[in-house]
Amino acid sequence: MRGSEVLINVLRDEGVNVVFGYPGGAMLPLYDDLRCADVRHILVRHEQCAAHMADGFARVLKRPGVCMATSGAGATNLVTGIATAFLDSSPVIALTGQVPTGIIGNDAFQEADIFSLMIPITKHNFRIMNSATLSNDLRSAFSIAMTGRYGPVQVDLPRDILTCDVSSPIEGRKIPTNGTREDLTELPQAVQLLESAERPLILVGGGAVWSGCGPNIIQLAEMIASPVATTLMGKSAVSEDHPLVLGMVGMHGRRVANYALEECDVLLAIGTRFSDRMIGEPASCRTKVIHIDIDTGELGKNVRPTVALGGDAGRVIRTIISTIRSKKGGAWTERMSLLKKECACNLDLPDNPIKPQKVIYELSKHLPDDAIVTTEVGQCQMFAAHYFEATGKRQFITPGGLGTMGFGLPAAIGAKVAAPDRCVVDVAGDGSLLMVCQEMATAVEEDIPVFICLLNNGRLGMIRQLQNQFYGKRLFAEDLGSSPDFVKLAEAFGVRSARAKDPKDLESVIEEGITSDRPFLADVWIDREEEVLPMTMRAESGTRVIAGKCAWKGVC
Amino acid sequence: MEVISMIVNDEFGVMQRVMGEFTRKKINVETIVVGKCEIVGKARIVLSVKERKQAEQAVERLGRLQDVVQVEIVDETRHEAYALVANSFGKARLIGSLEEVGSLIDTTKPDRFVKTVNAL
Ligand SMILES: Cc1ncc(C[n+]2csc(CCOP(=O)(O)OP(=O)(O)O)c2C)c(N)n1
Ligand SMILES: [Mg+2]
Numbered sequence: 001m002r003g004s005e006v007l008i009n010v011l012r013d014e015g016v017n018v019v020f021g022y023p024g025g026a027m028l029p030l031y032d033d034l035r036c037a038d039v040r041h042i043l044v045r046h047e048q049c050a051a052h053m054a055d056g057f058a059r060v061l062k063r064p065g066v067c068m069a070t071s072g073a074g075a076t077n078l079v080t081g082i083a084t085a086f087l088d089s090s091p092v093i094a095l096t097g098q099v100p101t102g103i104i105g106n107d108a109f110q111e112a113d114i115f116s117l118m119i120p121i122t123k124h125n126f127r128i129m130n131s132a133t134l135s136n137d138l139r140s141a142f143s144i145a146m147t148g149r150y151g152p153v154q155v156d157l158p159r160d161i162l163t164c165d166v167s168s169p170i171e172g173r174k175i176p177t178n179g180t181r182e183d184l185t186e187l188p189q190a191v192q193l194l195e196s197a198e199r200p201l202i203l204v205g206g207g208a209v210w211s212g213c214g215p216n217i218i219q220l221a222e223m224i225a226s227p228v229a230t231t232l233m234g235k236s237a238v239s240e241d242h243p244l245v246l247g248m249v250g251m252h253g254r255r256v257a258n259y260a261l262e263e264c265d266v267l268l269a270i271g272t273r274f275s276d277r278m279i280g281e282p283a284s285c286r287t288k289v290i291h292i293d294i295d296t297g298e299l300g301k302n303v304r305p306t307v308a309l310g311g312d313a314g315r316v317i318r319t320i321i322s323t324i325r326s327k328k329g330g331a332w333t334e335r336m337s338l339l340k341k342e343c344a345c346n347l348d349l350p351d352n353p354i355k356p357q358k359v360i361y362e363l364s365k366h367l368p369d370d371a372i373v374t375t376e377v378g379q380c381q382m383f384a385a386h387y388f389e390a391t392g393k394r395q396f397i398t399p400g401g402l403g404t405m406g407f408g409l410p411a412a413i414g415a416k417v418a419a420p421d422r423c424v425v426d427v428a429g430d431g432s433l434l435m436v437c438q439e440m441a442t443a444v445e446e447d448i449p450v451f452i453c454l455l456n457n458g459r460l461g462m463i464r465q466l467q468n469q470f471y472g473k474r475l476f477a478e479d480l481g482s483s484p485d486f487v488k489l490a491e492a493f494g495v496r497s498a499r500a501k502d503p504k505d506l507e508s509v510i511e512e513g514i515t516s517d518r519p520f521l522a523d524v525w526i527d528r529e530e531e532v533l534p535m536t537m538r539a540e541s542g543t544r545v546i547a548g549k550c551a552w553k554g555v556c
Numbered sequence: 557m558e559v560i561s562m563i564v565n566d567e568f569g570v571m572q573r574v575m576g577e578f579t580r581k582k583i584n585v586e587t588i589v590v591g592k593c594e595i596v597g598k599a600r601i602v603l604s605v606k607e608r609k610q611a612e613q614a615v616e617r618l619g620r621l622q623d624v625v626q627v628e629i630v631d632e633t634r635h636e637a638y639a640l641v642a643n644s645f646g647k648a649r650l651i652g653s654l655e656e657v658g659s660l661i662d663t664t665k666p667d668r669f670v671k672t673v674n675a676l
Pocket of ligand 2: 429430431455456457458459460461
């Protein structure tokens with residue numbers, strides 16, 4: 001059996017029925033066999049997007065997404081996508097072509113040392129130097145990606161490994177080691193702290209999304225009458241219409257959630273790495289922290305916990321539930337639900353030009369209960385994160401760790417491939433979308449009906465906002481002008497499109513996007529001056545809030 | 557001085573993976589010894605860093621690497637210092653505790669030397 005056939009067999013055994021890729025010389029032996037294999041190959045238009053698609057796919061199904069690229073430039077184009085998956089703990093398998101083993105290191109045509117380039121941004125990677133280990137290493141790649149804290153794994157495939165005959169494969173899979181030791185020795189202290197807490201807060205991070213333990217968290221929250229906040233990556237782990245759920249914390253989070261973070265006496269942090277955009281300066285966190293993480297390396301990395309529990313979020317939460325005593329809510333719970341109501345402002349804004357908040361409002365109102373929202377990066381992302389109502393089974397997918405502009409469209413395509421029956425929307429910014437707009441061709445050719453909801457402000461809005469707020473309004477390199485005409489651009493790709501300039505057109509354009517059975521772009525011209533506020537900066541010396549129009553009075 | 561000892565898969569790229577974690581955490585490696593060890597297919601890496609906190613950070617990160625089989629901070633009683641020294645008369649080997657080797661170098665002032673720490 002040829003190496004390429006061995007590879008296809010492993011893909012089949014691992015349940016892979018779709019790959020996102022782009023061919024090149026070094027990969028042609030594989031493509032020759034892929035042609036008649038039982039695997040759908042989605043031809044992307046840029047390799048970076050193959051990685052984002054595999055990532056979006058993985059985030060929806062919680063199993064590996066596979067992308068492939070040829071040697072050299074093809075492989076280096078994957079780097080941004082793999083780094084994005086790494087920071088957000090997404091199990092992406094990257095298969096890269098490589099020059100034949102005999103000439104590796106000779107600066108051969110289309111040779112890049114992608115093995116070295118990938119080391120710091122993958123959980124592990126392989127360069128297959130002996131065809132006998134091919135099958136085994138590939139299987140190990142899948143198990144490493146999915147063991148403990150998920151993450152991307154790259155496999156470098158020299159051309160001769162794909163073409164040569166694999167007669168006697170070496171078995172004996174690498175056992176994944178993950179820095180994950182389930183460690184529940186401090187569980188009694190955690191339970192005791194939670195039971196005696198006067199002002200508990202449960203903080204839900206991305207780990208809870210991967211673990212799929214939202215219902216367990218809600219059960220625990222109800223048992224101990226604790227409000228629940230989420231991080232950016234934890235958004236949609238729990239339904240935001242639950243009375244105990246306060247919404248997102250962090251720099252662009254909700255006032256009520258940040259307030260709860262400040263005021264709580266015990267914080268149960270689940271699957272979060274206390275990133276700087278969430279907690280601000282770690283020293284600003286003065287409460288007692290119970291930290292649960294599957295990656296024990298996260299425990300104490302940024303914030304020193306009072307109690308540390310290592311293990312899968314769902315398993316740990318269920319164990320806590322089985323031993324903890326229920327209790328009734330008191331003044332704290334009541335106050336929080338009151339403040340939550342105060343924090344909910346009216347987003348049904350009639351303004352002309354259209355307010356971005358109004359666009360998100362329409363999406364919350366019209367999207368189905370199981371819709372998937374992906375985002376690009378910038379104001380568009382933060383408007384969606386702050387205002388979108390992730391209720392019911394809705395999923396919110398964002399490149400939180402790396403902040404990768406150009407993630408949303410390909411991730412939406414990957415998500416739609418993973419869940420063809422669900423409505424998938426990319427909340428896009430004009431700057432971000434232009435970085436990956438070529439993938440509209442992929443969506444059209446492969447018949448993947450995603451809805452791009454473009455918050456078009458003709459600007460790098462977030463850059464402008466930061467220059468306005470922190471650089472004395474010295475605006476520079478943030479104006480994108482009026483090019484391109486996104487409706488024409490979409491139409492050139494064969495994507496249906498409509499423009500909304502007037503608030504009265506907005507609802508119908510959004511409905512059209514949601515119901516479209518073909519790729520659709522809504523070019524919504526939004527108020528160019530609108531900023532994403534409030535902004536909350538937590539520091540050791542105290543918290544500073546730029547409130548903008550936010551009228552929240554909760555703190556007094 | 558804190559000494560970290562680990563057993564790793566003896567494969568190409570493993571040093572790059574290990575050193576990458578020190579780069580990521582902006583930790584300077586003071587000394588390093590690598591060699592074959594009693595387990596077939598594995599190698600032992602013994603390296604030192606200045607501070608306890610750095611050593612702890614590094615151990616957390618190294619524990620996540622697939623090619624690191626075992627990693628620990630080694631206590632002082634198990635440290636061993638070596639130096640190879642040279643001057644115009646020839647070269648000599650120094651072995652002993654960190655202080656011993658250090659003070660020998662200080663008093664003899666060799667023209668050239670290389671000093672490292674090992675541990676078992
Ligand atoms: C690949 C990449 N380059 C640069 C940045 C820095 N950056 C963050 S937000 C932003 C502006 C995004 O503009 P747009 O997509 O139009 O969104 P808006 O803020 O206008 O809603 C930039 C340049 C980034 N996050 N990613
Ligand atoms: Mg913009």
